[in-house]
Amino acid sequence: MNSLTLKKKPAHIIPGFHLSLGYTMLYVSLLVLLPLAMIFIHTMTLSWSEFTSIVSNPRAVASYKLSFGTALAAGLLNVLFGTIIAWVLVRYHFPFKRIIDGLVDLPFALPTAVAGIALTSLYAPNGWIGRIFDFKIAFTPLGIIIALTFIGLPFVVRTVQPVLQNISAEIEEASASLGATRLQTFIKVIFPELLPAILTGFSLAFARALGEYGSVVFIAGNMPMKTEITPLIIMTKLEQYDYAGATSIAVVMLVTSFVLLFTINLIQWLANRRFVH
Amino acid sequence: MSIQIQNVSKRFGSFQALKDVSIDIQSGELIALLGPSGSGKTSLLRVIAGLEASDGGDILFDGQTITNRHPKERNVGFVFQHYALFRHMTVFNNVAYGLKVRPRKTRPSKEKIKDKVMELLQLVKLENFAERYPTQLSGGQRQRVALARALAVEPKVLLLDEPFGALDAKVRKELRRWLRKLHDEFHITSIFVTHDQEEALDVADRIVVMNNGQIEQIGSPDEVYTHPKSPFVYDFLGNVNLFKGRLHNGHLTHGEFTIAVPDSYAHTQEDAVGYVRPHNIQIEKTAVSGTVPAKVSHIHLLGPIVQIELRRKDVDEYLEAELSKEQYHTLQLKVGDEVFVKPKELKVFIPEDFSI
Numbered sequence: 001m002n003s004l005t006l007k008k009k010p011a012h013i014i015p016g017f018h019l020s021l022g023y024t025m026l027y028v029s030l031l032v033l034l035p036l037a038m039i040f041i042h043t044m045t046l047s048w049s050e051f052t053s054i055v056s057n058p059r060a061v062a063s064y065k066l067s068f069g070t071a072l073a074a075g076l077l078n079v080l081f082g083t084i085i086a087w088v089l090v091r092y093h094f095p096f097k098r099i100i101d102g103l104v105d106l107p108f109a110l111p112t113a114v115a116g117i118a119l120t121s122l123y124a125p126n127g128w129i130g131r132i133f134d135f136k137i138a139f140t141p142l143g144i145i146i147a148l149t150f151i152g153l154p155f156v157v158r159t160v161q162p163v164l165q166n167i168s169a170e171i172e173e174a175s176a177s178l179g180a181t182r183l184q185t186f187i188k189v190i191f192p193e194l195l196p197a198i199l200t201g202f203s204l205a206f207a208r209a210l211g212e213y214g215s216v217v218f219i220a221g222n223m224p225m226k227t228e229i230t231p232l233i234i235m236t237k238l239e240q241y242d243y244a245g246a247t248s249i250a251v252v253m254l255v256t257s258f259v260l261l262f263t264i265n266l267i268q269w270l271a272n273r274r275f276v277h
Numbered sequence: 278m279s280i281q282i283q284n285v286s287k288r289f290g291s292f293q294a295l296k297d298v299s300i301d302i303q304s305g306e307l308i309a310l311l312g313p314s315g316s317g318k319t320s321l322l323r324v325i326a327g328l329e330a331s332d333g334g335d336i337l338f339d340g341q342t343i344t345n346r347h348p349k350e351r352n353v354g355f356v357f358q359h360y361a362l363f364r365h366m367t368v369f370n371n372v373a374y375g376l377k378v379r380p381r382k383t384r385p386s387k388e389k390i391k392d393k394v395m396e397l398l399q400l401v402k403l404e405n406f407a408e409r410y411p412t413q414l415s416g417g418q419r420q421r422v423a424l425a426r427a428l429a430v431e432p433k434v435l436l437l438d439e440p441f442g443a444l445d446a447k448v449r450k451e452l453r454r455w456l457r458k459l460h461d462e463f464h465i466t467s468i469f470v471t472h473d474q475e476e477a478l479d480v481a482d483r484i485v486v487m488n489n490g491q492i493e494q495i496g497s498p499d500e501v502y503t504h505p506k507s508p509f510v511y512d513f514l515g516n517v518n519l520f521k522g523r524l525h526n527g528h529l530t531h532g533e534f535t536i537a538v539p540d541s542y543a544h545t546q547e548d549a550v551g552y553v554r555p556h557n558i559q560i561e562k563t564a565v566s567g568t569v570p571a572k573v574s575h576i577h578l579l580g581p582i583v584q585i586e587l588r589r590k591d592v593d594e595y596l597e598a599e600l601s602k603e604q605y606h607t608l609q610l611k612v613g614d615e616v617f618v619k620p621k622e623l624k625v626f627i628p629e630d631f632s633i
Contacts, residue, residue: 170361177355178375192365
């Protein structure tokens with residue numbers, strides 16, 4: 001008895017460790033890992049040669065390029081404009097600031113199909129904005145990028161905003177008193193502080209854009225080899241009851257996304273490491 | 278560089294932070310701005326640095342008006358209370374920052390920057406910490422990095438905003454002595470803000486005592502301590518006993534006390550307040566002329582000094598006295614003892630002259 005009590009590990013200061021860890025594990029397993037595992041299990045019903053021929057089909061390959069390319073472009077655009085919006089919302093005071101602050105979240109709340117229809121009618125060749133340009137925007141990759149930028153807007157804004165709010169004015173004052181210009185202060189002092197948040201925002205916006213379906217199918221035009229995104233190919237296969245085909249394309253997306261997000265997290269970890277003890 | 282501050286005022290909304298403040302600072306002086314929080318001392322420092330624009334008045338460096346110049350053109354080193362280090366940069370890069378951001382024409386070469394930074398890190402005794410990040414340093418070390426960073430740009434004026442306020446007592450004392458030594462070596466005109474009278478008395482050449490956005494007194498530490506010009510200064514620079522009495526025939530009467538006061542008040546007849554520091558309260562075991570009876574109500578042993586709380590029998594007011602350990606032992610005081618007290622030295626202020 002005595003030896004048993006001696007062996008017992010000291011209790012954690014914060015209670016509920018085992019309970020909350022168990023809950024977290026269950027939650028992650030049931031809601032994330034299990035469904036993802038089903039994708040792999042479904043794909044296993046195919047032979048290796050069947051799998052490779054499906055995933056290396058030229059139409060599928062074109063869709064990977066389009067999906068990853070447009071998601072990347074949208075993520076980068078959101079980094080640029082999201083950071084600017086966060087900056088303006090934190091640093092300046094102007095009328096209706098709170099309303100604009102609230103509007104940022106709207107792309108989250110809107111059903112994506114509604115966003116898709118609205119954007120298509122604006123950017124179609126006869127739409128209000130599409131009319132101004134003498135090249136096509138809707139039904140081209142450019143249109144897809146616009147839709148993906150729209151739905152990814154809140155991510156960068158909402159990750160950068162609190163970090164920017166917490167940067168003390170003293171740091172900027174110190175930089176100015178040491179002789180730095182405003183631009184130098186931004187590039188050398190503020191931006192490095194924001195970088196981890198920007199990376200988080202970017203990876204969230206990028207991941208969201210990769211999986212986006214609803215808003216894109218309207219504005220994309222869905223021409224095979226040109227404006228057909230990967231989620232659409234998966235949908236098409238599902239509609240034809242080709243579950244194994246759909247999941248094998250999904251496997252490619254999943255693995256690629258995982259590698260990309262893992263890399264981004266790694267960069268972020270490296271960038272963050274120096275801030276912590 | 279000499280600094281003239283002429284009639285500077287500053288207002289934040291309805292709060293008047295500075296009212297018509299003027300100070301002349303000689304080149305190479307170490308000045309302490311001393312005052313309670315909200316007295317305007319930090320605002321004044323920030324106006325000098327250019328981090329805050331004044332509403333009126335002028336700041337002159339060596340006779341030249343710099344009131345409207347951007348902080349980066351003032352050649353001022355500023356040290357913040359909470360260090361304001363760049364936490365994503367190593368100690369080396371923090372110190373090198375001011376040199377690296379110079380325009381290409383005046384920027385020193387990489388080797389020169391390196392030499393300069395290492396020299397400064399040696400000065401602040403952190404040469405082995407060059408590759409560390411600020412979060413890996415203690416508070417005292419961080420503030421030394423901040424000082425080295427400010428000194429790297431070879432400022433003509435060094436401004437320090439409660440530089441040791443966030444440090445513990447021992448480190449604070451060490452650092453302020455070190456700052457004094459540094460100042461004696463380099464003679465940079467320096468101004469530091471503090472609310473700690475001991476710090477100001479210990480380090481500064483001259484002390485500017487501020488209250489409510491105005492200057493109460495400017496003088497050497499000895500001057501402001503022994504000859505305070507106002508009740509506020511007297512009160513702020515140390516503990517004090519008040520004797521609110523009446524002036525009559527050159528004497529201040531209060532309860533059974535009749536104390537001779539300086540000649541200047543010989544012919545006035547009005548209410549007055551006598552100020553006495555605790556160490557100027559004399560305690561006797563037997564009645565001597567001019568003493569009143571009192572009872573020892575508390576004894577605090579604070580290392581070499583013994584603080585004694587007394588209750589006067591004539592007016593039922595409390596007095597605070599300070600004795601050295603030796604005096605305490607010769608008197609052999611105990612709580613409840615009856616003793617006789619009298620002030621050795623007293624400073625009189627007439628309430629109408631000052632609003633307390």
